[in-house]
Amino acid sequence: MGVVNVTPDSFSDGGVHLQPAAAAAAGWRMIDEGAAIVDVGGESTRPGSAGVPVEEELRRIVPVLESLHGAPISIDTAKAEVARRALELDAELVNDVTALRADPEMAEVVAESGAYLCLMHMQGDPRTMQQNPTYDDVASEVAAFLEQRLRFAVDAGIKEERIALDPGIGFGKTVRQNFELVRRLDLLTALGRPVLVGFSRKSSLGRILGDPTADTGSLAASIAAAVAAYERGATILRAHDVREHVEALMVAAAVAG
Numbered sequence: 001m002g003v004v005n006v007t008p009d010s011f012s013d014g015g016v017h018l019q020p021a022a023a024a025a026a027g028w029r030m031i032d033e034g035a036a037i038v039d040v041g042g043e044s045t046r047p048g049s050a051g052v053p054v055e056e057e058l059r060r061i062v063p064v065l066e067s068l069h070g071a072p073i074s075i076d077t078a079k080a081e082v083a084r085r086a087l088e089l090d091a092e093l094v095n096d097v098t099a100l101r102a103d104p105e106m107a108e109v110v111a112e113s114g115a116y117l118c119l120m121h122m123q124g125d126p127r128t129m130q131q132n133p134t135y136d137d138v139a140s141e142v143a144a145f146l147e148q149r150l151r152f153a154v155d156a157g158i159k160e161e162r163i164a165l166d167p168g169i170g171f172g173k174t175v176r177q178n179f180e181l182v183r184r185l186d187l188l189t190a191l192g193r194p195v196l197v198g199f200s201r202k203s204s205l206g207r208i209l210g211d212p213t214a215d216t217g218s219l220a221a222s223i224a225a226a227v228a229a230y231e232r233g234a235t236i237l238r239a240h241d242v243r244e245h246v247e248a249l250m251v252a253a254a255v256a257g
C-alpha cells in the first residue's frame with residue numbers, strides 16, 4: 001500500500017504532494033513500482049495534529065482522486081462524508097484510523113458501498129496519544145480491541161471478508177510497544193483477517209537507532225520493519241517508498257517460498 005498524503009503537515013512527507021498534480025503523479029508512480037493500492041489522505045494524524053474541517057479535506061483529496069481514476073485507491077479518512085465522496089470516485093477501501101469510532105455514519109457508508117475496510121487500533125486521539133500510552137499487555141489489548149471493532153463492523157452490515165486489521169503503529173504506543181506489536185503479530189493474525197502494518201518512516205525507527213528525539217525513521221529501518229512484519233504474517237504493508245519496499249518484500253517472499 002503506497003502512501004500519498006495530500007497535506008501540508010504529515011510527519012514525513014508533509015507538503016510534498018499538496019498540489020493535486022504532484023499527488024496524482026506520485027500515486028501513479030507507486031502503482032508502476034508495484035503498489036497494489038494507493039492510500040490517499042487529506043488529514044494528518046501525526047502526534048499533536050488537530051484535524052481539518054470536512055470541506056478542506058475534500059478540497060485536498062477530490063482532485064487527486066479524479067486524476068487517479070482507474071488506479072486502485074484507498075481513502076485514509078475518519079469522516080463519512082469524505083469516504084462517501086471518495087467511494088463515488090471509485091475508491092475501493094476505506095482506511096479509518098479510528099476503526100469506525102469517530103463518525104457515527106461511517107459504518108453505514110462503508111456497508112452500503114460494499115467497499116473494503118481497514119480497522120486500526122489507536123489509544124487516545126492524535127492530539128494526545130503519545131503523552132503517556134499505557135497498557136497491561138499491549139498485544140492482547142490491541143487484539144481484543146480489533147476483535148471487538150471487527151464484530152461491530154460486521155454487525156453494521158460490512159462483510160467480514162472485506163475487512164483488514166491494523167495494530168496502529170505509533171498511535172498511542174511507546175517505541176517498545178510498537179516493536180512488541182510486530183513481534184507478537186500472531187495475536188492479530190489469529191483473528192482470521194488480513195493484517196496491515198504501517199511502520200514506514202515512523203519515529204520509533206529513528207529512536208531505536210539511538211536518537212531519542214527522532215521524528216522519522218530511515219528507509220533502511222522502514223524496510224526492516226516491513227519485512228519483519230511480513231514474516232510474522234502481515235499481508236498489507238503501508239509504505240511511502242514503494243519501489244524499495246516491493247523489492248525487499250519480493251526477496252522476503254522468495255525466501256519464504
Ligand code: HH2
Pocket residue numbers: 003005007009010011012013041043044045046076095096097118120166168169196197198199238
Ligand atoms: N499511519 C498513518 C496514517 N494512516 N493508516 C493505517 N491503516 N495504518 C497506519 O499505520 C497509518 C495510517 C501515519 O502516517 P502518514 O500517513 O505518513 O502520516 P500523517 O498521518 O502525518 O499524514
